[in-house]
Amino acid sequence: xxxxxxxxxxxxxxxxxxxxxxxxxxxxxxxxxxxxxxxxxxxxxxxxxxxxxxxxxxxxxxxxxxxxxxxxxxxxxxxxxxxxxxxxxxxxxxxxxxxxxxxxxxxxxxxxxxxxxxxxxxxxxxxxxxxxxxxxxxxxxxxxxxxxxxxxxxxxxxxxxxxxxxxxxxxxxxxxxxxxxxxxxxxxxxxxxxxxxxxxx
Amino acid sequence: xxxxxxxxxxxxxxxxxxxxxxxxxxxxxxxxxxxxxxxxxxxxxxxxxxxxxxxxxxxxxxxxxxxxxxxxxxxxxxxxxxxxxxxxxxxxxxxxxxxxxxxxxxxxxxxxxxxxxxxxxxxxxxxxxxxxxxxxxxxxxxxxxxxxxxxxxxxxxxxxxxxxxxxxxxxxxxxxxxxxxxxxxxxxxxxxxxxxxxxxx
Numbered sequence: 001x002x003x004x005x006x007x008x009x010x011x012x013x014x015x016x017x018x019x020x021x022x023x024x025x026x027x028x029x030x031x032x033x034x035x036x037x038x039x040x041x042x043x044x045x046x047x048x049x050x051x052x053x054x055x056x057x058x059x060x061x062x063x064x065x066x067x068x069x070x071x072x073x074x075x076x077x078x079x080x081x082x083x084x085x086x087x088x089x090x091x092x093x094x095x096x097x098x099x100x101x102x103x104x105x106x107x108x109x110x111x112x113x114x115x116x117x118x119x120x121x122x123x124x125x126x127x128x129x130x131x132x133x134x135x136x137x138x139x140x141x142x143x144x145x146x147x148x149x150x151x152x153x154x155x156x157x158x159x160x161x162x163x164x165x166x167x168x169x170x171x172x173x174x175x176x177x178x179x180x181x182x183x184x185x186x187x188x189x190x191x192x193x194x195x196x197x198x199x200x201x
Numbered sequence: 202x203x204x205x206x207x208x209x210x211x212x213x214x215x216x217x218x219x220x221x222x223x224x225x226x227x228x229x230x231x232x233x234x235x236x237x238x239x240x241x242x243x244x245x246x247x248x249x250x251x252x253x254x255x256x257x258x259x260x261x262x263x264x265x266x267x268x269x270x271x272x273x274x275x276x277x278x279x280x281x282x283x284x285x286x287x288x289x290x291x292x293x294x295x296x297x298x299x300x301x302x303x304x305x306x307x308x309x310x311x312x313x314x315x316x317x318x319x320x321x322x323x324x325x326x327x328x329x330x331x332x333x334x335x336x337x338x339x340x341x342x343x344x345x346x347x348x349x350x351x352x353x354x355x356x357x358x359x360x361x362x363x364x365x366x367x368x369x370x371x372x373x374x375x376x377x378x379x380x381x382x383x384x385x386x387x388x389x390x391x392x393x394x395x396x397x398x399x400x401x402x
Contacts, residue, residue, distance in 0.1 A: 008276035011259055012269065015252040021245060023237050024230040033223045035294050037253070038260045038269050044222060045257045051216040052238070052250035058212055059239045068213065068239050075209035093236050 012038070064135070066111030066128050068093050082108050085142040087135065089161065091115055091149060099147060107145075110135065115153040116160055129161065136168055146172045150189075213239070265336070267312030267329050269294050283309050286343040288336065290362065292316055292350060300348060308346075311336065316354040317361055330362065337369055347373045351390075 012034060020030035037045040061067070062074035069075055076082055086107030090096050096109050112127045124130065136144065144165060148154035162170040176194035177186065186194075213235060221231035238246040262268070263275035270276055277283055287308030291297050297310050313328040325331065337345065345366060349355040363371040377395035378387065387395075 008270040011252060011255045011271070015249075015256050018245065018249045018252055022234045024233060025225065029225040031295060031298065032225060034256075035269070036224050038256065041257055041260065044219065045253055048216075048219045049250055049253035049257055051212060051219055052246055052253065054212045055216050055235075055239065056242055056246045056250055059242065068236070069209040070212070094232060097232065
């Protein structure tokens with residue numbers, strides 16, 4: 001690559017390198033994204049730079065539940081109407097957002113920040129599990145709903161939390177056939193779980 | 202979604218919406234990317250916002266060839282050593298970068314900005330074809346190398362350009378088996394082209 005070329009592209013190369021660190025983008029898709037941004041300098045690049053600056057300045061994790069918000073306490077924790085005595089425990093903020101999109105849960109959340117993992121040396125202290133125990137004591141919680149992934153680590157974490165909370169009702173999301181799901185496309189584990197949890201009509 | 206929640210997430214939702222407009226990112230991957238950015242506020246989000254602001258302020262298309270650079274004329278067009286009399290014509294800047302990575306071409310480029318397309322009503326005036334004709338006359342060009350895609354539109358564009366330049370040598374990248382390519386994985390068209398262009402050893 002020529003001398004003039006590399007000098008010319010320093011800022012662009014840096015932007016490509018940073019973009020390629022985003023989940024789901026590799027070097028090739030980062031290059032495509034940056035070229036798209038350069039083409040749409042006015043309509044996309046400028047607003048994006050602005051939005052990133054704003055989010056960088058305002059976004060933070062809620063000290064209570066780990067959700068992302070703009071203050072020390074997030075909108076959900078600050079909302080008195082959501083003090084229903086129910087806490088829904090999720091692995092990360094994306095799961096919280098998915099629950100909120102469904103609009104079916106009216107209580108508060110607790111974001112663990114991951115799952116227990118012997119392999120990756122993630123213990124309770126690395127997650128927000130001690131904070132969950134504090135909240136259960138402090139917030140008059142009647143039910144802890146575990147909405148964790150149906151993975152080995154997710155289920156290990158669920159059992160660990162249930163063991164730590166002998167005096168509270170601890171429940172877990174039902175396992176079964178997804179709405180709109182066809183049996184032919186489901187894995188054996190889901191079909192077994194759905195059969196074991198069958199209900200009378 | 203609760204009242205407090207939506208207010209709280211205004212900037213984040215806007216960032217997700219903007220990110221989802223990037224090629225290769227949908228709403229779901231944009232959400233994942235933004236959550237990753239919020240987690241890495243200091244190490245990734247802040248530098249990214251800065252790099253975008255810088256690229257937005259400095260990047261522009263070269264008035265001569267359409268390459269992306271920081272001045273009116275890009276580093277390659279400004280580099281006298283690259284005035285070899287050869288112009289390599291590519292569809293877009295990503296193709297130019299791919300050629301530069303190979304390091305094999307020492308001349309200058311011309312970025313068309315797309316291909317002729319009857320379906321999408323893209324004519325020569327929508328591309329940088331008139332500008333290419335001007336350059337061939339002005340820059341003492343001896344060879345125009347067409348490095349366009351092996352698509353219908355790419356080949357239509359190649360033939361159109363060749364027709365407009367009767368007095369210059371117009372060549373095209375060879376078609377054949379990619380280096381490291383296995384015949385079993387190649388399409389029929391590539392195998393036919395490679396057979397027709399066979400060379401004696």
